[in-house]
Amino acid sequence: MLCSMASHGQSTKLPGFQGADGSVVWMGKPRALEPLASQAVIVRADREEEIVGQGEAAEYCYVVVSGCVRTVRLMEDGRRQVGEFLLPGDMFGWEALEEHDFSAEAVTAATLRRYPRRGLELLADRDHELARRLRELSARKLRAGRERMLLLGRKSASERIASFLLEMAERTGAGDGSPIELPMSRTDIADYLGLTIETVCRGLTHLQRQGTISIERARIGIRDRRALGVAGCEALH
Amino acid sequence: MLCSMASHGQSTKLPGFQGADGSVVWMGKPRALEPLASQAVIVRADREEEIVGQGEAAEYCYVVVSGCVRTVRLMEDGRRQVGEFLLPGDMFGWEALEEHDFSAEAVTAATLRRYPRRGLELLADRDHELARRLRELSARKLRAGRERMLLLGRKSASERIASFLLEMAERTGAGDGSPIELPMSRTDIADYLGLTIETVCRGLTHLQRQGTISIERARIGIRDRRALGVAGCEALH
DNA sequence: CGTACTCTTGACTCTAATCAAAGTTGGTGG
DNA sequence: CCACCAACTTTGATTAGAGTCAAGAGTACG
Numbered sequence: 001m002l003c004s005m006a007s008h009g010q011s012t013k014l015p016g017f018q019g020a021d022g023s024v025v026w027m028g029k030p031r032a033l034e035p036l037a038s039q040a041v042i043v044r045a046d047r048e049e050e051i052v053g054q055g056e057a058a059e060y061c062y063v064v065v066s067g068c069v070r071t072v073r074l075m076e077d078g079r080r081q082v083g084e085f086l087l088p089g090d091m092f093g094w095e096a097l098e099e100h101d102f103s104a105e106a107v108t109a110a111t112l113r114r115y116p117r118r119g120l121e122l123l124a125d126r127d128h129e130l131a132r133r134l135r136e137l138s139a140r141k142l143r144a145g146r147e148r149m150l151l152l153g154r155k156s157a158s159e160r161i162a163s164f165l166l167e168m169a170e171r172t173g174a175g176d177g178s179p180i181e182l183p184m185s186r187t188d189i190a191d192y193l194g195l196t197i198e199t200v201c202r203g204l205t206h207l208q209r210q211g212t213i214s215i216e217r218a219r220i221g222i223r224d225r226r227a228l229g230v231a232g233c234e235a236l237h
Numbered sequence: 238m239l240c241s242m243a244s245h246g247q248s249t250k251l252p253g254f255q256g257a258d259g260s261v262v263w264m265g266k267p268r269a270l271e272p273l274a275s276q277a278v279i280v281r282a283d284r285e286e287e288i289v290g291q292g293e294a295a296e297y298c299y300v301v302v303s304g305c306v307r308t309v310r311l312m313e314d315g316r317r318q319v320g321e322f323l324l325p326g327d328m329f330g331w332e333a334l335e336e337h338d339f340s341a342e343a344v345t346a347a348t349l350r351r352y353p354r355r356g357l358e359l360l361a362d363r364d365h366e367l368a369r370r371l372r373e374l375s376a377r378k379l380r381a382g383r384e385r386m387l388l389l390g391r392k393s394a395s396e397r398i399a400s401f402l403l404e405m406a407e408r409t410g411a412g413d414g415s416p417i418e419l420p421m422s423r424t425d426i427a428d429y430l431g432l433t434i435e436t437v438c439r440g441l442t443h444l445q446r447q448g449t450i451s452i453e454r455a456r457i458g459i460r461d462r463r464a465l466g467v468a469g470c471e472a473l474h
Numbered sequence: 475c476g477t478a479c480t481c482t483t484g485a486c487t488c489t490a491a492t493c494a495a496a497g498t499t500g501g502t503g504g
Numbered sequence: 505c506c507a508c509c510a511a512c513t514t515t516g517a518t519t520a521g522a523g524t525c526a527a528g529a530g531t532a533c534g
Contacts, residue, residue: 150310194391217498423481442483
């Protein structure tokens with residue numbers, strides 16, 4: 001099971017990333033829960049361990065501190081759809097109703113900060129700033145969701161794969177220089193993109209043969225950012 | 238363009254449906270905006286008219302009063318993904334960030350109540366109850382989004398079509414007796430399900446030949462609710 | 475009554491899934 | 505340290521499901 005240990009509020013170091021300029025980027029998200037720090041509990045999960053189960057009463061919400069977490073919806077016959085990959089700084093579970101309608105599983109060994117949802121609700125009633133942040137967060141998730149519907153509904157296999165690499169490059173802050181270190185397996189990628197593992201492999205290989213990326217197991221280097229953008233139908237901006 | 242007329246707050250009749258027992262069902266949604274009634278403007282849109290454009294500054298949010306509205310995301314090459322169909326009582330646009338990341342178009346001639354988003358934000362700061370309702374609304378949309386990702390990523394064409402019919406039956410309150418009156422074209426359904434119009438037609442025809450549904454243009458009768466549930470991979474509950 | 479739609483059906487194609495097998499990699503224990 | 509095993513990844517051959525192209529059938533409307 002999940003190994004959790006009370007944090008007495010003193011480990012207030014928030015998760016962050018090295019930005020392109022070397023500064024720490026907080027991503028704006030976990031900040032929102034700072035006022036709840038005293039109610040936080042640190043939770044650790046081993047690789048492949050379930051953190052919350054589909055259909056479970058939604059008592060808690062989480063912030064990923066380290067590692068990678070996936071949200072998963074399962075069908076009776078075993079078909080699986082990965083909803084999102086959560087990286088340090090990402091929150092989940094606060095947007096549940098009575099119960100979680102997905103399960104969350106550790107992709108790699110992960111550390112999370114767990115907050116009581118009830119406390120969050122109560123605090124949001126008093127703290128407009130927090131309430132606003134939650135609304136903004138919802139808006140971002142909804143936007144991401146619409147983007148993903150376009151991907152799942154209308155993009156070809158190779159477009160999905162290119163889009164995925166661009167998304168991960170963006171989120172992990174990998175530039176043309178440093179490669180992306182993918183924490184998840186090909187199976188996870190396939191279930192995220194609505195494809196099979198073989199199609200994901202072939203797509204990656206194809207991009208490699210084109211010279212667009214380099215592959216070294218879980219380490220993907222972007223050699224031609226522009227070509228990848230075109231392959232992923234990136235909107236020009 | 239959009240034809241709008243100021244409502245002076247006296248037309249406070251809210252949109253509703255006839256429930257199965259004949260009572261009016263408010264769906265809980267437009268209620269949330271009651272305190273903003275004085276800032277509301279009634280907007281009418283003809284069939285196929287754009288209500289908000291993709292990329293447009295998000296000044297307003299809307300409640301559908303009558304008719305049907307679709308949200309659409311478009312790719313440069315014309316591929317289209319319908320995000321959702323909005324029926325009377327449904328809200329949209331409040332969950333935008335700076336700008337709307339989708340366009341909203343009238344499927345049929347429609348009437349909407351338009352509210353300034355700014356006013357909504359300000360009111361939500363003061364009114365916890367409203368803020369809570371907005372959070373709940375977000376949670377519902379996110380949940381629906383995850384369900385749709387499963388549909389788009391993992392369900393077969395016929396499963397998608399069956400799921401769609403069940404969804405519309407549920408939302409319009411059509412039982413085994415009364416048929417569903419679909420307001421949208423086959424093209425819209427295809428773009429909602431990530432399929433082509435031909436595949437949607439064939440899928441419907443197939444269900445008809447099985448005796449599961451009856452088709453009469455836009456009027457679909459459900460003859461075997463159970464079979465439709467199985468075809469749509471309905472989770473047992 | 476004819477025109478312009480939308481919807482339906484048919485024939486064929488092609489993308490991605492399936493089935494199968496051969497690399498890789500990493501871990502364990504001799 | 506090396507051999508073996510299990511899991512994951514990659515590649516290949518074949519199949520099936522949905523897309524594309526094309527044409528016909530209904531309907532609505534002027």
